[in-house]
Amino acid sequence: MSWLRRRPAGTESEPAADRRRPDGPAAEPAEPAEPGPVVPSGVAAEAPAPQPAPVAPARPAPPAAASPAPVLPAMPVAPRPVVRPLAVNDDVAGVPCPACGTPNPPDRRFCRRCATPLTPSTAAAPLPWWRTVWPFRRRTRAGSGRMVRFLVVLTVVLALCAAGFLLLPAGRHLVQDTLDKLGKAKAVTPTRVQASAELPAHPVRQSTDGLSNRYWGAPGPGTSATYTFGKPFRLVAVIVTNGASPAPEEYAKQGRALRIDMEVTDRDGATVHKKLVLSDKPGPQTFPTGISDATTIRLTLEEPAGSAPQSPLALAEVEFFQRS
Numbered sequence: 183m184s185w186l187r188r189r190p191a192g193t194e195s196e197p198a199a200d201r202r203r204p205d206g207p208a209a210e211p212a213e214p215a216e217p218g219p220v221v222p223s224g225v226a227a228e229a230p231a232p233q234p235a236p237v238a239p240a241r242p243a244p245p246a247a248a249s250p251a252p253v254l255p256a257m258p259v260a261p262r263p264v265v266r267p268l269a270v271n272d273d274v275a276g277v278p279c280p281a282c283g284t285p286n287p288p289d290r291r292f293c294r295r296c297a298t299p300l301t302p303s304t305a306a307a308p309l310p311w312w313r314t315v316w317p318f319r320r321r322t323r324a325g326s327g328r329m330v331r332f333l334v335v336l337t338v339v340l341a342l343c344a345a346g347f348l349l350l351p352a353g354r355h356l357v358q359d360t361l362d363k364l365g366k367a368k369a370v371t372p373t374r375v376q377a378s379a380e381l382p383a384h385p386v387r388q389s390t391d392g393l394s395n396r397y398w399g400a401p402g403p404g405t406s407a408t409y410t411f412g413k414p415f416r417l418v419a420v421i422v423t424n425g426a427s428p429a430p431e432e433y434a435k436q437g438r439a440l441r442i443d444m445e446v447t448d449r450d451g452a453t454v455h456k457k458l459v460l461s462d463k464p465g466p467q468t469f470p471t472g473i474s475d476a477t478t479i480r481l482t483l484e485e486p487a488g489s490a491p492q493s494p495l496a497l498a499e500v501e502f503f504q505r506s
Contacts, residue, residue: 359472362418367503372409372479379405381494389500397426397496403439405495406482414449414475415504422458423466423499433464436496439483448475462487466499 276286277300279293286294291301346353377386377398384399386407398407426436442458458469479502483495 355472358416358474362416362470362472362505366506367418368506370411370415370502370504372502373412374410375407376410377405377407384496389497392499394423394428394498395432397436397498400439400483400495400497402493402495403484403486404482406480407497407500408478408480409500409502410478411476411502414477417446417471417473417476417479417502418505419503420444420458420469420471421466421499421501421503422460422469422497423464424460424462424496425464425498426496427498428464428466430464437486437493438462439485439495439497440487441485443482443484444471445480445482446471446473446476447478447480448473449477450475466501 274285274287276288276290278285279296279298279300281298282293282296284293284295286300292299372390375387375390377400379401380386381399381401384397386398388396389398389407390409400407422442425433425438427433438460440460440462442460444456444458446454446456448454454473456469456471456473460467481497481500483497486493486495
């Protein structure tokens with residue numbers, strides 16, 4: 183005979199008691215009911231009296247949440263980077279870093295510890311001086327504007343050649359004048375001196391003897407003296423000491439010329455005329471000339487002063503200078 187265990191009467195309401203509302207507090211589980219008496223099979227068991235379901239104790243309601251206060255917008259802040267230490271394997275064999283000495287694999291371009299370049303790029307060689315002038319100063323690829331640059335350079339060269347051919351005399355004089363100012367001058371002595379007229383006691387050779395107390399006496403205005411030199415030279419200056427002497431009392435006693443016409447003949451036979459305007463005072467007076475390849479110089483006395491127009495004229499000394 184089998185014995186049966188009957189379910190208590192109040193156990194059917196346990197599933198309903200376990201249900202929860204989505205917005206309310208969960209109900210506490212009900213206490214299990216005590217089991218009823220066990221009766222043998224075939225014997226009618228007496229139904230037990232129904233028991234009331236347990237009631238969960240009431241809980242106080244939660245307080246109402248306070249209304250949120252207004253919040254000002256905050257400025258976004260970027261998260262700080264997190265530095266994670268990286269383990270470096272020191273067993274790698276390779277070229278050591280020039281900065282920290284860490285060995286690196288052959289295929290790396292930067293150090294795996296300090297990021298120093300392992301194969302620094304070599305700097306380009308400096309350009310020669312002629313590559314610094316336009317249009318050579320540009321570094322271009324092969325064939326990039328080469329024909330344009332060639333035409334520009336050819337045009338510039340042709341223009342310079344034409345300008346030099348047309349302005350050759352002016353350019354030559356400019357160069358010679360610059361060399362005259364930069365160089366030193368030294369005296370040159372003529373090899374022969376001739377005069378169209380002279381006084382017996384004052385020959386023309388006394389104008390180049392280096393003594394200022396002796397003079398060349400010319401009979402009157404229009405008289406000329408010719409000085410011949412052994413080889414052509416660059417005549418840079420002429421110094422003239424007018425009158426009979428540099429002493430003031432002797433200078434006023436003799437007539438003198440206030441203008442001299444200088445005619446210079448070069449080795450090709452061409453002549454250059456230059457007017458030397460003298461001051462009526464004793465002492466040497468310098469006149470820059472700048473005449474190339476001079477071989478013969480003729481001085482003609484003009485415009486007498488200090489005496490009668492037809493009285494003799496005195497010229498104490500004439501000095502010629504060439505570029506050294």
